[in-house]
Amino acid sequence: MLLPVVGAYVLHARSGEVGTVSGHEGERLTVTWGDGRSARVARHDVRCGLPVGQAVQEQPRSLRPSLGEGHVLELRTLGGREQALVEFWEGAERHWLPWENLLPVWSARSMVEAGVRPPGGFAERFRLRQLALALQHWNRTTGALAQVDIDPLPHQLHLVRRILQSGNLNWLIADDVGLGKTIEVGLLLSALRQQGLRRFLLVVPAGLTRQWQAELRTRFGLGQAVIYGRDFEISDPAQWPLYEVVIGSMDRFKHERHLDLLRQSGRWDMVVFDEAHRLSRSLYGLSYQTSERYHLAAMLRGLTENVLLLSGTPHQGNLDKFEALLELLRPGPVWRERIQQLRMEPQLLSGMVIRNRKADVTDAHGEFIFKGKVTHAVAAPQNEEEQDFDRALRRYLRHGYEASRRGRQSLAIGFVMTIYRKLAASSVAAIEGALERRLRRLQNRLREEAGVSEVGMESEESSPFVEREEEVTGGSTEFFSGETEMLQGLIALARRLRQHDTKLQAFTGTLLGSILRTNPQERVLIFTEYRSTQDYLVAALERLTPGRVDVIHGGQSLEERAASIERFESEGQFLVSTEAGGEGFNLQRRCHILVNYDLPWNPMRLVQRVGRLYRYGQQKPVVVFNLNVQGSLDDEILMQMYGRLEAVAEAMAGVADEYREGLREDIVGELASFLEIEEILAEAAAHTPQRTQARIEEALERARQAAQQQNDLLRFSSGFDPNALQGELPMGEQHLMAFVEGMFAHLGVTVSQKLYGGRVWEIKLTEPLQQQLGLKQNQRVAFDRSVSRTAKALLLDGGSRLLKLLFETAGEYAFGGQIAQAPLQGDGTASAVLRWQDDRGRSLSERYVVLQRQGQGVEVNPPDFSVWLLQPALDEPGEPGMKAEAWPQFEDKLHDLLARGASDELHPAGYDVTGVAWGPVRVTGPEGEVGSGGRLVRS
Template sequence: MAEYPGGPVILPAVGAFVTSVRDGQTGTVTGHEGGRLSVTWPSGRVTRVARADVRCGLSAGQVVQDQPRSLRPSLGEGRVLDVRTLGGREQALVEFWTTGERQWLPWEQLVPVWSAQSLFEQGVTPLAGFAERFRLRHLALALQHWHRTTGALAQVDIDPLPHQLHLVQRILQSGNLNWLIADDVGLGKTIEVGLLLAALRARGLRRFLLVVPAGLTRQWQAELRTRFGMTQAVIYGQDFEISDPAQWPLFEVVIASMDRLKHERHLDLARQSGRWDVVVFDEAHRLSRSLYGLTYQTSERYALAATLRALTENVVLLSGTPHQGNIDRFEALLELLRPGPVWRERIARLRLEPQLLAGLVIRNRKADVTDAQGNFIFKGKVTRAVTAPQNEPEEVFDRALRRYLKQGYDASRENRKAIAIGFVMTIYRKLAASSVAAIQGALERRLLRLQRQEPAAVQPGPAQPDDPDDGSPFVEADEQVSGTRSEFFSGETEMLRGLIGLARELRTHDTKLQAFTQTLIGGILAGNPDERVLIFTEYRSTQDYLVQTLNGLAPGRVDVIHGGQTLEERAAAIAHFEESGQFLVSTEAGGEGFNLQRRCRVLVNYDLPWNPMRLVQRVGRLYRYGQEKPVVVFNLSVSGSLDDEILRQMYTRLDAVAADLASVADEYREGLQEDIVGEVASFLDVSTILAEAATHTPSRTQARIEEALERARQAARQQDDLLRHSSGFDPDALRGELPVGEAHLTAFVDGMFGQLGVTVTHRLHAGQVWEIKLPEDLQRQLNLNQNQRVAFNRHAASKHRATLLDSRSALLGFLFETAGTYAFSGHVAQTPLGEGGTAGAVLRWQDDRGRPLSERFVVLRRQQDGVTVNPPAFSRDLLQPAVDTPGIPSLTVQAWPAFETALHDLLAAGASDDLHPDGYLVTGVAWNAD
């Protein structure tokens, strides 16, 4: 600091541009001495001048480097946008490309540097070694852009699929973070959200709230922690409680059950949680709001969503079935994405302007998605029906049970106050269709209830507005239904005794169990004795019945999962099944949220659920990404049983309807039928038909099924016609991007180690783990020991106790930072990488408030027929060290306008209603020698 009349003043940094206040010449500061400046002028003359004799020499358009006098990190390179004087001080407005921020700074700390474009235009001859530094500089840029637009470096062993990368890029490059993701079951929605959140964290966003079904909170936490390293992800109400709203800022990534959060006490706390960067709703179709006449009926869940919407600018909704045959509900979801009267009017015109959905909804279908090589990733599904014929004792029991159920239903209709009797009768029908063990246990509990007058285990009641369409997710509780203390009808006790006696006799000759063990399991294992089999049932009693039988066939190789287990117990059972088990028997409640596609392809439905979407969800445990074989599904039923016959007919017709819809699609694709099965099933209300079947003739019941299927078909058509206007996976969409992957990360690290003197002493485990030695200066800078073991994917890092080189790695962050500094150079190079002339650039778009929202890293290669964007050959060249090629440059300054035109065309192509061109920065120019 030096004193002059008017107050203290900062001396300009060495290298700063100054302008003489006497003659207006601009020179460069080359030194300080005694409060005076040494300045070199354009003529080459060097003079010593007082600080008061010079002022800011910067002008708009110049590229500068921030050189802070404090210990804060440098803001890097930026471009001067304007210069002003305030309070006698001159300042420059600089836009920094690493952050996208624009800041007014003291001009004295800004040193002009040569941009890549100016170096090229001035004909600067690249020095030896610049080719390799050019390669490493652009590898760093490509890898960081890859992470910022996909989140891929948050977990380099995820191996994201093209549709997942495309989805994240579509959202991030749209300029708007409010989207409905309507992917089919099994396409990796947790990976998509994890990638999106990781990319947003790289952009500086921190507070994320995920509102999910209660049964999925632990699964979401495990995915975010293990796959994306978000160890701070905590579950509200389980991992932490809030006693004072001031505690909310302590938690950055929060997972909450939507049914916990909707209650007033928790909702009041949520209102005081502060601003969230992004709020994610899983199973968003549960956020229901329906229009009745001119009045909206809003569920508690939707009210919760509206409350949280006011706390964030960005909402992401997840639902495989967002429409559900109800346009009002669908529009209500869209209004959560785009609130306000203007958008309400636009959404109301959705039927007339369905193209609106392209900027609101992303929908990927199993039939469309491919791997990186363009191969379809789903290998198909085969469904086979296995029918067990009733024997005489089973027919006798079935007739007796029907008489009992009929009297129960009659009693329910005769006495309106006894409506719960009908509920119990329906539960008994489901249990009977499951297994003789399930219905026997229920009847015995009912009889015990009447004899001992014990409190009812479950008191059935009307469904609440927010209950799932298929009832409670923990349907195992149905088994505990025992009804009131008094008889449902006169003589019930005697009927129960007779039924229980018949049921006990059936245990010794259960044809359904025999078909399961001998025909089904025997046939499966005959083809492959080591085949793993997943078996689904709705009820614990049936599960116990099957486990007892299977343990006799394969001792020690039978595992179970059910709703009464902890997440850890379920995970242990799955791990044992995949490692050394053979049979995994799961109840509906236990099976929610787990995936087994890696080691299992055979599914047996011991009982068929009344809600067809449950069957689709069961199949989704195996028929999802990562399944390398066709999935085989066996549906077991009993001929002669009324409910089994209805369900079997219904599922057969459902497959037929889906096949018909698939065959008339605009472009038939293998696997489309499976997509449509789930789509139609989501609209199919079978419970009502089955509930009425006890009093209807078989022909009337069949007619009702056909009517329901026709309504479901029409609803599916309506949804498909509407959602076909959504954004979806386009195999060609990513072909315009520069291909980048884990191999580029390895090549970058290897090259930077060579530049910085890091020694790789051993490359272990097929090159996945490196043992390295750091030079002393890096040890001090990074505060690390000399010897390090690093890995390039999380599995190898965990298995071999190595440090993962991901987005949180201090070492990788230092390598990126070093490669991007001005001192590292590499802005220009003469190398075969350049061929006919190559330029790298970062393009950026902003919102209507001037905030940077979207960016793209591109490589432009000039050829005889024009400029090519992101040539794949350049991506391959980046994997090998680059060499200098001295000689006469093949590229002249006259070639530059072609690059500039291409950059402006790209900015125009990326603009939209939400995105406006923000500019570009040329990161490097390379050319070859003639």
């Protein structure tokens, strides 16, 4: 028979006495009975003596780690063997275990009820135990320790906490551009990994796969994040379990061959869709028209219980499409019917959508983090040469558009004409190059390449189509009679223009001259749509500041783009980027000036350009300069359109007391997402400027109405509440440092020097720790990832073996500190972990709380306690000031917190008291309260 561990409670089968095992000799046990007698008894004469509710520690008989501490929920006998159902405090797991392996221990609560006096030194151990619990809870509920240099913002912590404490992991995150969606997802995935979830699939636009991989690897240490089709291929579905964190392009996955493989990939713990508004399903009459991307999402929905959708523009002015996204979060006929009643029941969104606005988010100190944006127009008047070229180009375009209204190639011709207009508005170099390619095509009579079929082509990892528009040449036959001669004349005029380019002169002379006179070292980000314009600008800037010009574009690898940005931020001055190159990169750390050398026809692209600088971390107001050529038809239309866009946004923002600078920018982004204006601009050549402007006004009004509808609906979403975290115990990196320093002192680790402003420590490990961790004696440890690389130090984040060991040591029963007599406020302090579960009994949410008794009330998470945790604690001498009869007040408060945290999807699962501390008895005297040690305490 299995022998019970020394210290186990046993029940004598005949006498009913309960005792404690104090030794073994063969099949006989030495037992100390309740009256103090010791006796030797046969193993078959004793049974399990554990009462329900007893705190226990599991003692494995092999080399595997212990399951930890918990309490007995139930007892049973199966096949003649007695077992105990134990709920363990770490992870809230429940297991039926042999009672012989369970060692009874004292819980903090039982010590208080039994009147146990804490031994000396327990105040410091109580502090370290509570720090360990609070920091690990902070990490589990926010993922903050996954990467301690992230410095998460309140709205990011709130978002992760909102999801984890909701009882449901299916959400649409509709944050504005620039609020850190990758950080939010990384924090959430890190927190979910703490809860045992492992398999994550991220479905993202093709151009962002490597960006997502870099973010997850460098910021969150998810080195196992791999890209499907780039880092690995699947030849046999049985290979899928080899990959835990997979990133894939939605346009690769939607193809039937990849879709078939994906169907066999098994269950995923969570599937994340970035740019989820691309998953479109529309209602036409009584039937749905489903895109291939939505079909992909619906298929993956069947492979996971948890879906996360990311989109800054989820509504898009189309309620059907928005409802289709919500149905991915809540599938099934019951929810479909509720979602279709969204206009009548918009409060549904509070449990499905989280939306944070730039205008609302703050830093940890409650200060708004966005400093505002100023836009200036820089106009270059046309000179005589430019007017000649403009007139000649308009003639060519007019002939082309006339040809596009007749004949077999009409669609292709009109498309090419529109591209030439965009190129002409970008730069003389862009249009000259395009005209030369067209002429060579006609002269060489090359094999006809795809003309209109070039439109909408989508390459997996190449730059978006906008960068490749200038490659489109159309067929190898003339669009209209005399086109070849007209092209030759246009090209000759364009070549002469390079010497008289007023737009370039306004840029390099007037604009940059003004900027550099103010600050000769000022860094400037320049955006253009086209590579030919980029090359043109780089050549001009190199003449101005040789060696200080960098580029990023869609043809570069991720590493090449990252290297260009690093050079720009360290020693460069000008960074010339195409939209494809700048997608996904954040440049706010060292730059606040943006020049739009050309203006995109799609207003959302301009918002995304500004978003490279106008985002969290920007310490200055963003200054935007828009260049245009006066007299150019398209330039003037674009400037008027953007001017009206800003004016409408300002009118919608209003000037009420709650108006903030960021609100206008939020609304500009919303309006831009609804503005479908490229068709109007494409047709502008055939209409009067007045008719074009009227159509733009109509489009703006439709966008305004759509934005208003979206706002009316999404105001029911969950969002950042600056007061939401006020009730939580404040935790931060300073608490991590305080914990590590305290544990080093406890374990005999010497801190010989603190470097890099205290973020890097040089330490000497003890010999036992060296052997346990497999490390040398002298080490450098860091609390910041960026500094850790520079200092070549071990990073103390959630993956650190050293930090894990410190947490484990502080959490061991033998470490002590479950109770303490310490100089804390109030009439007693108790800490506990509360837990909630779903309707299947799975643990979903937890909360670490500190309760402080103040007279007849109990305060939750007093801020003073968070401050107290930062310094080493001393024991408070004197008679214990808290008695067992005070405990019911704490218990009532814990049940009240469990009830308040419950919802339809979240049910109370229990609580564990992790520590209790109190001060000495205070005797009321004539001049105030006198502690038992004689110290006067003013009342």
